Amino acid sequence: MKLVKILEGNFEELKKLNTNFKADTQRIRVTIDTIHEKPYYINKFPDLLFKTLQMFPNIRHHHCHQGEQVYSNRDFDIRQLGAPIQIVGDVIDTVHLVEHISLEIQCQLDELDECSGLTCNYWEPENRFDVFIECRNPEIATFSCHLAVLLSTDILEGIESDWQVDDIIDIAKIITKTNEYSLHTLAKMLKWPKKKTLQNMKLLEQLYFPLPWLRSAA
Ligand SMILES: [Zn+2]
Structure with missing residues (x-):
């Protein structure tokens, strides 16, 4: 996974996509590319999710509204697995988990009770995603995303980090x-x-x- 770009803004269009975003809040849009083939992410996702929940047990309590509209017609919705975040069985699950890790880090640092996020997949290029993060302090949100991407990439690649x-x-x-x-x-x-x-x-x-x-x- 590679963090390509971060942009600050309000991104009006989010209102339609996730009604949980509060009006007039700041947001950042984080563009992330996945760099491996699809099976890499799908096969490694359960382990990534398990390790993430060990590090951030509170992610279990996140309310996830991801893709309620976008995925309603798909037949591989496996939400019944009981995961705290919605799982669709595709590469987007990994990036969507990065969104939740970012939100969790941001809430811990900025002492926010709640903040919303959304992960969208581009049609073209197919390996590109936009993660939207609602924030009070875009700099803290930016840091949270960079940390979430580094952490997830290290877990996926099996790298023993020299930091905790x-x-x-x-x-x-x-x-x-x-x-x-x-x-x-x-x-x-x-x-x-x-x-x-x-x-x-x-x-x-x-x-x-x-x-x-x-x-x-x-
Ligand atoms: Zn979610």
């Missing part, structure tokens, strides 16, 4: 809450060695987390 998702969320949370950016102070607050703190700050930077030196560079 809980750590990166902890440091992102503490920075969001305190506006504290000093390595020394953050290490102290998190009770981490400086090396670990620095490693996680570098990852934040790589994932477009809103750090002040990135803002001023923009």
Whole structure:
């Protein structure tokens, strides 16, 4: 999976597609390409879902309205599996899960009670998707999507990451809450060695987390 582009906006058309989007909220549109053939994603989806739910148990409580209109005529709707998000048995399931991971990370960081998302598949190219995320802070939403894509790609490819998702969320949370950016102070607050703190700050930077030196560079 490859994150191609992120655009901020209101995307009026979403009103018709998902009635849960609140009027006048900000949204980002994240364009994602899948880079492998269909069976790759379909075969690996159950494992991805299982691992995701271990990391983010709260995704079980997400209300999913994905594709109620879009998929109503398909005959392979396997929602009865009891998964927390709707599953259609196609590549879109993987990208749709990335949407829910992004929403979950965003809600944790920005302390949002709820926010809506939607995943759409292009007709052409068939491997391109748009994920819409409702947000209060587009920068946090952007970071959440980058983290969700990295995490899912690592799981799909079986890569042992040298970082922990809980750590990166902890440091992102503490920075969001305190506006504290000093390595020394953050290490102290998190009770981490400086090396670990620095490693996680570098990852934040790589994932477009809103750090002040990135803002001023923009
Ligand atoms: Zn959904």
